[in-house]
Amino acid sequence: MLSFDESEDQKLLREALSSLAINFPETYWRLHDGKGEFPQEYFDALASNGWFNLNVPEELGGTGMGLSEVSIAIHEMSKDCGMSAGDILMAICVFAIQTIKTFAREHLRRRLLPELGAGKHVMSFALTEPTSGVNILDIQTTAKREGDGYVINGQKIWITLAHKASLLNVVARTTPKGEASKRTEGLTLFLVERAALKRGQIRADRIDDISMRALGSNNLYLEDVFVPEDNILGQLDRGWEVLPALLNAERISTASMSVGLGQLVLRKATEYAKKRTVFDRPIGSNQAIQFPLARSKADLEGAWAVAQRAAWEFDHGEDCAVSANVAAYMGARAAFFAADRAIQTFGGLGYAKSTDIERHWRDSRLFRTGPVPEEMVLNFLGQRVLNLPRSY
Ligand SMILES: Cc1cc2nc3c(=O)[nH]c(=O)nc-3n(C[C@H](O)[C@H](O)[C@H](O)COP(=O)(O)OP(=O)(O)OC[C@H]3O[C@@H](n4cnc5c(N)ncnc54)[C@H](O)[C@@H]3O)c2cc1C
Numbered sequence: 001m002l003s004f005d006e007s008e009d010q011k012l013l014r015e016a017l018s019s020l021a022i023n024f025p026e027t028y029w030r031l032h033d034g035k036g037e038f039p040q041e042y043f044d045a046l047a048s049n050g051w052f053n054l055n056v057p058e059e060l061g062g063t064g065m066g067l068s069e070v071s072i073a074i075h076e077m078s079k080d081c082g083m084s085a086g087d088i089l090m091a092i093c094v095f096a097i098q099t100i101k102t103f104a105r106e107h108l109r110r111r112l113l114p115e116l117g118a119g120k121h122v123m124s125f126a127l128t129e130p131t132s133g134v135n136i137l138d139i140q141t142t143a144k145r146e147g148d149g150y151v152i153n154g155q156k157i158w159i160t161l162a163h164k165a166s167l168l169n170v171v172a173r174t175t176p177k178g179e180a181s182k183r184t185e186g187l188t189l190f191l192v193e194r195a196a197l198k199r200g201q202i203r204a205d206r207i208d209d210i211s212m213r214a215l216g217s218n219n220l221y222l223e224d225v226f227v228p229e230d231n232i233l234g235q236l237d238r239g240w241e242v243l244p245a246l247l248n249a250e251r252i253s254t255a256s257m258s259v260g261l262g263q264l265v266l267r268k269a270t271e272y273a274k275k276r277t278v279f280d281r282p283i284g285s286n287q288a289i290q291f292p293l294a295r296s297k298a299d300l301e302g303a304w305a306v307a308q309r310a311a312w313e314f315d316h317g318e319d320c321a322v323s324a325n326v327a328a329y330m331g332a333r334a335a336f337f338a339a340d341r342a343i344q345t346f347g348g349l350g351y352a353k354s355t356d357i358e359r360h361w362r363d364s365r366l367f368r369t370g371p372v373p374e375e376m377v378l379n380f381l382g383q384r385v386l387n388l389p390r391s392y
Contacts, residue, residue, distance in 0.1 A: 128157050166195060255328045343357055
């Protein structure tokens with residue numbers, strides 16, 4: 001029978017996460033955002049309560065759940081605590097656990113998945129480069145064969161949490177573009193373990209930016225970094241076949257974060273619109289204030305429905321590319337609209353750090369630009385789904 005209800009397990013998951021979230025109020029995140037400081041206490045609380053084990057397979061001591069439950073967890077934490085809280089779950093459960101359990105060699109899975117479940121690692125996904133931009137096939141980072149491994153050289157940009165990460169998923173070119181038999185061949189994903197680094201250097205420089213400042217993004221320099229062959233994720237030269245699974249899971253996660261954050265700001269704006277009185281009546285009785293809040297409700301419901309569908313498709317091994325892209329696109333726009341209208345509802349107070357609206361507004365803007373800019377989603381839909389001519 002078709003059901004749109006969350007299961008009993010999923011409801012319990014929400015309740016448990018929600019009671020953990022109470023310990024991390026807006027003041028906690030405001031402080032960490034202000035200082036650009038990692039929310040270690042929050043990370044430790046997730047680890048000690050077993051939340052990173054959510055999608056670790058049962059035979060390795062995990063809960064064995066899928067991306068649907070991970071996306072619910074990301075949504076719940078973003079709804080209660082904001083985007084950085086959800087993003088940490090994405091870094092561990094999606095970038096790390098989902099990728100390693102699907103694409104790493106068996107001995108690495110057996111060692112690293114329980115460690116990740118216990119909160120022993122932070123992992124970053126290092127794809128973007130300064131010169132290639134959204135054209136992944138143009139990346140300049142190389143990995144050259146040497147002995148029983150590969151030596152990586154190159155520069156990445158915007159790599160979230162790279163200054164904290166003990167594990168990195170680095171995308172590099174293993175066959176030069178001109179020599180590859182197919183346009184999409186020649187890229188390889190490498191699992192780099194910093195603690196096991198026998199040769200080479202990895203350096204991360206924080207970028208002073210405006211979004212999710214508690215986590216932070218970095219320029220990342222890789223110089224002569226030796227990685228054993230066993231640390232290839234998927235197959236040599238066939239990174240292009242691994243990336244869709246990773247990027248779709250990432251899009252479902254960012255959609256879940258966006259919807260959660262949108263609901264957080266909508267809740268705050270609605271409460272404020274009911275109590276703030278100007279011209280002897282609550283500002284929420286003016287349609288100019290009320291309708292955008294109502295529209296936000298509609299936009300967020302729509303984005304969440306598509307995100308859940310995408311997660312369901314992902315867990316059932318179906319092609320989720322369209323739903324994942326649409327969910328990321330709708331979610332990002334809905335969150336930004338909701339945050340923008342929350343500023344309008346709060347008036348001048350929307351600019352005061354003490355109301356936290358400006359922080360959520362800064363964060364809500366991110367997913368319109370990265371990890372996938374909305375233009376690239378529209379390119380994908382126009383070309384691959386509507387079969388329109390390639391526009392670039
Ligand atoms: C805070 C933050 C955190 C990030 N974290 C990570 C991370 O952890 N790991 C990682 O690998 N990356 C990360 N990124 C990078 C992010 O994914 C990229 O910034 C994003 O994909 C855009 O790439 P770009 O900045 O190189 O833009 P560019 O490629 O320079 O593009 C600039 C603009 O031009 C548009 N454009 C380009 N080509 C076309 C076209 N053909 N048609 C229409 N429009 C086009 C783009 O959509 C974009 O709007 C992060 C970025 C930020 C800001």
